[in-house]
Amino acid sequence: MKLKPTSLLIAGALMGAAVLPVQADPMVDLLKVLRDKGTISAEDYSLLANAAKAKEEKVAAEKEEMVSIVKETEKKSSLVTLDSKGLNFQSADKSFTANIGGRIHADYGFISDDYFDRNVANVNEVGNASKFRRARLGMEGTMFTNWLYGVEVNFGSNSSTEFTDVIIGYQGFENTTIKLGRHKMPSGLEELTSSNRISTMERSNPTNTFALGRYNGLTVATKGSNWTATGGTWLGDGVSAGENSDKDSDYGYAGRATFAPIQEKDSIVHLGLSYNHIKYEDTFSSDSLANNNGRLRARPNNNFFDERPVQVIYQGTESADTYGLEAATIQGPFSLQAEYFKRELNRKEFKDADVDGWYALATYTLTGETRGYRDGVMRTISPKNAVGKGGFGAWELVARYDELDVWDSSAAQEGLLVHSGSTNNNFNNLRGTKSEIWTIGVNWYVNDNIRFMANYVDADIKSDAANNAEGDIKAFLLRGQVAF
């Protein structure tokens, strides 16, 4: 651009350096002045000005190359992050991500068992014990942006299968996630809330008895800003050799819908409902209709028991329909949450059985934090002042009451088995039909990844069967938990 030197300089002086074009070079301006004043010849001006321009261009080119390398390097170096969200990797274009991590739930139980002592011979009364309720390692991620995968293995000592989630998924449709493999089927707010985030150490008996857990199947989950809808279907593992069976494994389908009419920062109202149908494997032998399809049983809300004090088996059960209702509200440091489940067991040759259960949970954060909520499930409490950052973490009080009643007096008139279910089928072992359980607890969230829990559980076992199998089991439980 051929500007008159004087005007260029005036412009520069008036507007400051920021306005000078990038190519502005004081050297060239000086050369112009010197040429105009005759101090240097036009030739010299030409040569020197070209040399100056060439040098500026070289400097600019080197700078651009450096900037480019630094940007590339910066992109490459942002592949790995390690923080309270865990160990995460992503490719430069973010089309591939991976996370490697796990969780540890170390439980310690001090139990006073006045049920098995009275009612059941040959089964241990649990006293004090330790247990790794969960100890998991896994890897998950995305590929080519839209595809998901995940494998998580559970080494905690209560698991018959060795993995939790094993999935291949697709998230290319807007707001929709499709998953294939072993993962939680849609059923129940307490069930779907991560075990790292549930308010008590164990989920309630109604949840553990009626909500679906993990199955190997297909789910399609879609959502909006304040609602979710999920449908799923699954197919069971098959039957191990030697059992008397006939063709197909268990299978089923399920659906859950949630809606949050109020969803603000410190005020949430959640409503949900779910339904599922299980078609049981047809394992009836010729003579008897006895099998475990219609077996309903529960622990006394602590996981140190393998034997269950509550257990009823409705023989001849072919399928089951389960309905669930959920309601919850979070108001600042308070929250209330309740669910109701009802199950109908459809039986062959015998009267169908209707059973149900419910729980109500209240929580209060002494340190003022609000429970998290997103996409239809509860999330964690993140301490405002973590231990080590000038604070005492977050402290939370919780209380829950749950009832499970698996007795249907009319259906129980026929085809009923109220026995141990243990391999020696000892009919002298008496089990209850109903549990009424109080759980009160204190949670200490040290930081975003670690919490300690203390629960006191008072489980009252009752029986509507003619076996007077009653008693109670009290437990004081402690947990150290880390998610990494």
Added chain:
Amino acid sequence: MKLKPTSLLIAGALMGAAVLPVQADPMVDLLKVLRDKGTISAEDYSLLANAAKAKEEKVAAEKEEMVSIVKETEKKSSLVTLDSKGLNFQSADKSFTANIGGRIHADYGFISDDYFDRNVANVNEVGNASKFRRARLGMEGTMFTNWLYGVEVNFGSNSSTEFTDVIIGYQGFENTTIKLGRHKMPSGLEELTSSNRISTMERSNPTNTFALGRYNGLTVATKGSNWTATGGTWLGDGVSAGENSDKDSDYGYAGRATFAPIQEKDSIVHLGLSYNHIKYEDTFSSDSLANNNGRLRARPNNNFFDERPVQVIYQGTESADTYGLEAATIQGPFSLQAEYFKRELNRKEFKDADVDGWYALATYTLTGETRGYRDGVMRTISPKNAVGKGGFGAWELVARYDELDVWDSSAAQEGLLVHSGSTNNNFNNLRGTKSEIWTIGVNWYVNDNIRFMANYVDADIKSDAANNAEGDIKAFLLRGQVAF
């Protein structure tokens, strides 16, 4: 360098900035002109020129330091890559590498079983079921450039041991890899092709019966541009307490050689042969020569069965020699592949038994891709147009016929057991001696890491034993597979 100012400037003007020496500084050139013209004194010239040079040197030094830091940082940041080849790490000098990853094979089977129904009491007829055929996580890598290690754990539900490969290795000799630990012994093209890459959901019965799988031993593998040669030896796990045994575990040795006379981009011809010798543990009790050493059995080409419809036990087997022949060709989108196995069981006191099996596989890629091949094994198909990148992935049709015949009528005259092999040794369970199986399938390679498979398997079970144990098992199988 003392150049006459005018010549320097002329040189610069003629050749442009690139030719100017790095130290060329328009400022110094200007100073020279001004000095020559008398505008500034020689003293001023000295001082100003030195100052200019010092500034240029400082700028150059700062730039070099920055470049050095950026290069160091760039090296360090290239440690981690995450892409379709998985999550990989390497040290700056590449002497250490590591990979963390795994695979998921989620299978769903819909099975019509007309064999066990007719012939075998007390064994379940499999119907519809789901199964994690493989769910693996592992870590492997190199150390100090020449040393290898790897541990991979399999959580899929068909595995009695919990790991797949567990190795320490050395690759310091040119083109040679030595491995110690549990890994595949050299035997069979279909066997050595990764389960992520085999063309059908299950390998053929001859491969599963006669090829060696993974053992804990030592292999030495060497190769050239179109050939491979591998030798191995292994030692078994030992005998668990309580079984009647005498000293040594199984052991054996094996060798495999391959040659690709034609090995071009779209045209491959592969030839291979293998041999192995197994010396069985001497577990004979005093009276009987019955043990499982001479047990030959097979599934109906689908992994949902634990009980095998084909099973023969040649008692008194001390050792076995197995020969394998392989031939394959890949021509653009087509491929043909076949193997033949023959095994001789060497028996104590009874006549030796000769049995064999073979398969022939044909594949055709509708979307035109070519099957991969390298170092004597088949590799994957990489879709030209992956889903999500404007394409439908790669689609492949496959068909395989395999025959397994474990009946040697002459050897079978003596020391033969055609029974269930289940722990209660029920001789009323009849098994076949021969399988003839058609498998046809469609594979959909979504992208480099994910494929879906559908197989239809028609397994015809026949018997040359005097037990008329015949029938067939048809299965429709689906698989979702991800390698990460």
Added chain:
Amino acid sequence: MKLKPTSLLIAGALMGAAVLPVQADPMVDLLKVLRDKGTISAEDYSLLANAAKAKEEKVAAEKEEMVSIVKETEKKSSLVTLDSKGLNFQSADKSFTANIGGRIHADYGFISDDYFDRNVANVNEVGNASKFRRARLGMEGTMFTNWLYGVEVNFGSNSSTEFTDVIIGYQGFENTTIKLGRHKMPSGLEELTSSNRISTMERSNPTNTFALGRYNGLTVATKGSNWTATGGTWLGDGVSAGENSDKDSDYGYAGRATFAPIQEKDSIVHLGLSYNHIKYEDTFSSDSLANNNGRLRARPNNNFFDERPVQVIYQGTESADTYGLEAATIQGPFSLQAEYFKRELNRKEFKDADVDGWYALATYTLTGETRGYRDGVMRTISPKNAVGKGGFGAWELVARYDELDVWDSSAAQEGLLVHSGSTNNNFNNLRGTKSEIWTIGVNWYVNDNIRFMANYVDADIKSDAANNAEGDIKAFLLRGQVAF
């Protein structure tokens, strides 16, 4: 700053570029000279000097921004390191760290068993076998600087539980580490030395019988420059259903203190002592006082045996007190190490039993390296000349003699069981009460991560019980080991 041009230039010329203030600009100096000489006007000088300063400021600002980005990037890129210390991650501020790795111990045993042959019917005599003594994968790290976590899973075939360490910990108190979860309780030098670093393939019988292994509990470990003190308490796993029991699981507490009076680079003297108390679960049935609490048994110092040739059960054992003494010295390439254990079993209704054992180990590094030692445990030998770096690695000779005597003749008068302990309780299986074992070995440390070991073990089994159960078991053992 208004300096007279001449003085500025003189200053610059005298002191060189380094002394020029950063803002010094030869261009501005030239402009001053030209202005002073009248070649350019004061106006022109103003404009040009401002333009030159503005340009310098812009260049400086760009440079600072680049430096800042490069430093950020450099920090971020130092997240990942992969070297002989393994695969390590850390956050930019180092408050989060993580390590993913594992180990493989691949063992091969060639065993000559002259004990079980003579004394025990129906138990296999082990001959030659392979075994993955350890095959582990795990992840551990720190969070928010002071918190620790770790999960490691063991897939080697000798483990009844599936994990090794599973911990949550805190290291915020100076020089103190608190751990909760499953990890080694404080007891024994050989026990606490990592299996990657012990001098022989198996720890001695006294260590394996008397030292504590891993339990689920709490430890507090503190240390100084040459001493350590650790206390711990634990609670057992509970009792599985079906066993006759009464309330509480095993629990116990333990302490260990070490002191290194001499701790120089090539000369170490280590002293240590430990104590632990185990309160056994009260599993006595009404009639008999027989249970496994007082069972003391040992292998012949090789892990290929599940059945133990040494075994005594003192019935009615309620608790046990164990005392341990440790002494070791490292002098350049030599080292000597010895431990003595004594255990008192406190019995209900029967006389208490006192048993003991000891070992003495000598090592010598042919290639001159010194054994490592830190914080009260032995550490590895790091080869001076690793294989591949111009050397043959490090070569070490080791020899150990250990004695275990679980016979207390006076206590053995009553409530004694010297039987197999196998489930069929066959009293015709005779076991010894004493082992005297020589282990000699050669270790080849290829590099910092890989070693090979060869051991020859001569185990003499004797019996002070009236059963003459004597014999010996010789074994030649090989191990390939990698830590990654």
